[in-house]
Amino acid sequence: MPESKKSPFILVDGSSYLFRAFHGLPPLTNSKGQDTGAIYGVVNMLKSLIKQYNPTHMAVIFDAKGKTFRDDIYPEYKANRPAMPDELRSQIEPLHTIIKAMGLPVIVEPGVEADDVIGTFAKHATEKGIDTVISTGDKDMAQLVNQHITLINTMTNQVMDVEGVKTKFGIPPELVIDFLALKGDKVDNIPGVPGVGDKSAQALLNGIGGIDDIYQNLDRIADLSFRGSKSMAAKMAEYEEQARLSYTLATISVDLELDYDIEALMPTSADNEALRDLFAEYEFKRWHSEVSALLNAGESGSSEAQASDSKASSSEDKTSESAFSDVESIDKSQYEVIFDEEQFSAWIEKLKKADLFAFDTETTSLNYMEAEIVGVSFCIEPGKAAYVPVAHDYPDAPAQLSRDLVLDALKPILESESAIKVGQHIKYDKNVLANYDITLNGIGFDTMLESYMLNSTAQRHDMDSLALAYLGHKTIHFEDIAGKGAKQLTFNQIDLNEAGPYAAEDADITLRLHNAIWKKLEPIDSLKRLLINVEVPLACVLSRMEQQGVLIDSQKLGQQSQDLATRIAELEKEVHEEAGESFNLGSTKQLQHILFEKMSLPVVKKTPKGAPSTSEDVLQELALEYSLPQKIMEYRGLTKLKNTYTDKLPKMINHRTGRVHTSYHQAVTATGRLSSTDPNLQNIPIRNEAGRRVRQAFVPRKGNKIVAADYSQIELRIMAHLSGDKGLLDAFAQGKDIHKATAAEVFGIALDDVTTDQRRSAKAINFGLIYGMSAFGLAKQLNIPRNEAQKYMDLYFERYPGVLDYMDSTRESAKDKGYVETVFGRRLYLPDIKASNGARRKGAERAAINAPMQGTAADIIKMAMIKVDDWIAKNASDDVTMMMQVHDELVFEIKEDKIDNYVDTIKALMESAATLNVPLNVEVGIGENWDEAH
Template structure:
């Protein structure tokens, strides 16, 4: 059988230091190492497809090596606390995944890996030893491959070391890696080796005699300098002790049978609950785990009866009796059944819980009128996913109103990086203990004995009960953190605005889109011919391997970076090489053209609705900063600064007799930086209405504003916006193509002029450390446990977020409030104009030509009046037949 054995400590260390370094639960438990480990594991399983799988871990107890040599690994620092707390949880996760793990007191994980590989090999199996440490290279045999794992900048790469690969690299057999360490030592394990003998000398010695036994037997005749020979003589004892310490023992006394490691199905419920506890929503979906039980614990008692007075509303007479009760209640919980074919409404009255079930199929009256009353302003409602509910109501011609709480949005505000806010996941997350303690959670047989009607009522009541329980749990937390106003005055009112925008959509000129596609196809073909001419042959331009061969082997360009599969040809590499050969710029252009064609021309064509419009979906629980995102399609990713991007905007048009009015905030993030930092020089520049990039350029380059060139302004613009995003001198140097020292000088001059910005940046990071979070001007929070991490990369990430989130998040809050105000004002003025699109800092309204001037003034007024800052908040509105004309 093919067996994969993993060095658990080695891989978890690489996950901790090199992968996903900015994760923790809302309770503050770091989870980056666990998350990284699982993702590396999934990558390994995909690459190797093993039949058997096992993970070995070290234990704290000293091993026989520590007893033999007191200095063994003595210099190693203890495991960081952020990693130590994750280890027991990782082991629980492996158990839930039904993966065998092995630990043995007095023995290291390496010894267990070697023993498992030996036993499997003796039984005719093939073993893949996975580790990040080269110590295990000695295990390489015809039946054992060592798979080396490395992680850097969040990316994991692997390399398979076979006997052939090893010999090609080292010049001797894998077993003699022990002899190499015996001579040169190993600082990571504090193995001394022979004092004064380094890697170069040791390799030269082993080229003559591949083992220390042979070497010392022929010490008089070995070709080596006299001084080195003397060191070998004096250090023989250390060499032999080091050999012993470096040798992996493949006879650990462990109870191991390869068949025990055959991969098994997950322990579904355990794994699902643990992943929820760790807040790994995306991994739940990726692994495809679901609880095998239905969470009806709060709906079903020990006896098969419903803990609720269930009422089926079948007519308007019954509705007339209960509607006053709903209107008088502090709130009711509403749960729509699919496509609004039914609705359940629940409320508590004294010690009784009432559940009202209304079905369109049995309702003897005007069902749409019932929906209009329920979802009108007269009934205060708690729901889960108000935006989606508003979308369904619009299909019935109803504007949803009266929502006082949204458990989905509340969960998002409390934990904006969770990724998923599904009701069942939140229920498990917040009420897991109650569900585990419930008999109904476990007893599927008892639940199965219930009638279908009772089961249905149980499920509806359970979902309603979960929403109510979440409301009661989350509402006080929002109050405590000052987030209630944000929910009630921004996020919930925005739901109906977004639903209306999605339903309206934006019109697309199919003919223009088709012509644009034809133009792109022609340019792609022309660019392809030019690339082939420069290369002197035809090849697959989109193949990194074939492109690498052309650039670095045939044309002789200097390789910037290599990957495990060959030369890197990513955009970063090509941008560094584009001035060294004309083919590089052509390849970059070819990639841009093909991406535009596939993503937008072909992609947009597929999502144009029968009404000729594109109805993107605005996501309001995705980004950690509070910004909206759009999907199916993503209209926020259309290139902004390129000519082709501008041409893409010509595809989006107004209907005949109408126009588009586009209003865009001017430099909103820099204006917010001025306001939040209180920097007097920056504030004055904005108040005076001067060009901030020109002012910055004059200070950075030491020239008067009238002598600032276009290149100087462009560099200053990169500095201005880079500061907002916490850019480093290295990153700035890459952006504006100067040396790191020059970029650092620019930043120092910037801070010398804008001293208030430097003080603000230092202060916001310190505030984030002390509070554990940063926030926007409107109170939106982003939790930052990364700021207290002992890991430099993790801490640096936290600092960048601390610098950026308050500004970008406040910009997001402002545009949301502007959307609410614009939607309300358009309706208030009785205009036909409709808000149809939001992209970053701009709003697009479609209106009749006759309303254009009125709408342009209205848009500007509402966007500029949404917040009072220390500097003017300015927006400029333009009118055009297409988005490009109005932008």
């Protein structure tokens, strides 16, 4: 074995990572519907671990099927755990096969847990003086930590040594078993001692010692300073047998008789041919490409392959390493931190000559209205990046160029339309620069939007995630240099020895990401057009809207908060009276007790842990027959409205502008819809009076009015276009009330004879079909028997057969392609469309029907925003402000005396944003506030 400091013995808790990958990552399937997410997560973790440690000795240990010796001791051990889902079980054997093909020893020992095997191996290594690193997410493993044994959570990169255990648990490693035995473990169903929690367990162990010491000194417990210490001795005595049983259950065995020699647990040469086939089968495309390239290089005997082989200490080491390494480390040796004018001027000349350069700002805040520039970075070709600090003000910070000098020199380049820039979420940088009177123009690309256009559902679109996905590179995370939590530093406080490489890397990675993603995106014409003609220009439109903000009447909101507080208090009193006792309405557990135990209301749905659900849809169903759930729903709605809007909005008014500035997000929803935060404008209710009152606080400046322009029934119109159904096309072409027309068709009556209830039913069918509603769902919504709801749906499809054909063909196309498209070619990938799990597959099928409509509606309003923004800039910039986008609605602030001039133009621009087989219709409202205008 090697010297311990050079290469530790790596023990991987495979079962821990298997469960964490399955539950912690989004579901992933291949085109055959096989679940692959857990496989991907564990293999990715192993690749990362090996890249970090390059171990010479290593093993991956999994739990075996069946019971263990702990089940014999205590039959209720782990009894609370639900059965392993089939979607996870199906991934175990393929995972073992892949790990073995990677050349790693896989150990599955029957009758014991993986923890016990790991504990025994770690003890043997310690006895030989060999350092061991245990890769796990299991807190129980902390009991094994000593000077030779360390834990690493590879998913979070957190390392836990002896001091780390003390910090996390408040006790040394040798007392961890006692700690677990006292407080118990709900996950493993270890009973512990009732009433003992973290703090009391820590007090007992630090004040007296382990369980044996405690039971020899019960009289000392009362003298300890923790809540309940006076009565704890009696409780400890009562539950001694349970405490000692818990100790036995929590103890990881370290003395198993295992038929393994730890010195023989070594990675061997990877079977790259097997890996190639396995990665192809499970559709891990990047890994498949890497292994295929290795095999091709080996077959050709190229000089490149020979040169790379010569760098390895042995062919075996090289083969093993190559299976785990994603790409070569990014060379940061040519990064520059610029302190003098001559060096800065040289970079200005480089930027002027560059065809394209990456640009990024470093600031003091994520709030674009408050952020101050601390420095800027740019990159002209991969590996050649620079950071210009201008405002690092920590003690002993070196002299830096002045912010004014730097921004003055950069302004002509940044404002130039011909100097093409690429950024990561560059809208933020555009907003920040606007605070310094710089209009960022020439935005050619945004890597966040490129990734989003390529696959909106594939992964997160932040730089750290994209660098891992497309470059195989782990970036310097902000937390790595700034810390976390309340003590986190702002960028101006960070030492330039750390801030410089971080900022330069941001620009370098941005350019590399653009090069990598654009290669994949450019061949797909529809996506390329949407990126260049819609998403990138829209980012600039949204930036202008964000900077404009919206005026809020804080006094009106203050009065609304008082009114809401009064009604909330009344509701709380009414609920308590009806329940017959006071309880915390915010406590799920107490609400479960009142509704399902005390009042014996029917259990509609259960949580994953088996408790009765109190979710919104459950309360909604119960409210049809019982008054208490109805009041609780009203209480929840008003409380949320008060906390989120009437209390919070006045605090969000910017001190400089006197307005509230939201942030619009282009790369969040799967369908292309925009979302917004701080405040979330999309979630202000419109169907109840309290929500509409909040909208009354959105007001225009003096001499202006609010104008709201809303696409009418746009998704139904898109359904008519996509399905080509003659009945729907005719109804829209003739300007009929579509819900009334549908009711007439479904019920076989004249249009004038349609009743209000019949129209309501038809409306539920129209919108329900868009969202994939079943007959069961329609029955619930209309409060009618399921067979009657099915009859309505059957009649609908008889009258509109094109809709049924569209839905059937869309589902089949989605299964074939793995994605659906909007009218304009935006794609939504559906990884679950062939899932073996019926619920996930059905959900993907519903999304396949709905996404083209939602996505097309999103495309249309985005194109309308660009068109209207361009018209405003050229014709009405002094008179019209586009303030908000909410769902299918655009909200403007227009000078009162110009309303008549502009309303018809805005309506016409929006209606001509796209051409469908049905007319687009925009309804316009005018008012003294948003509610009046809508």
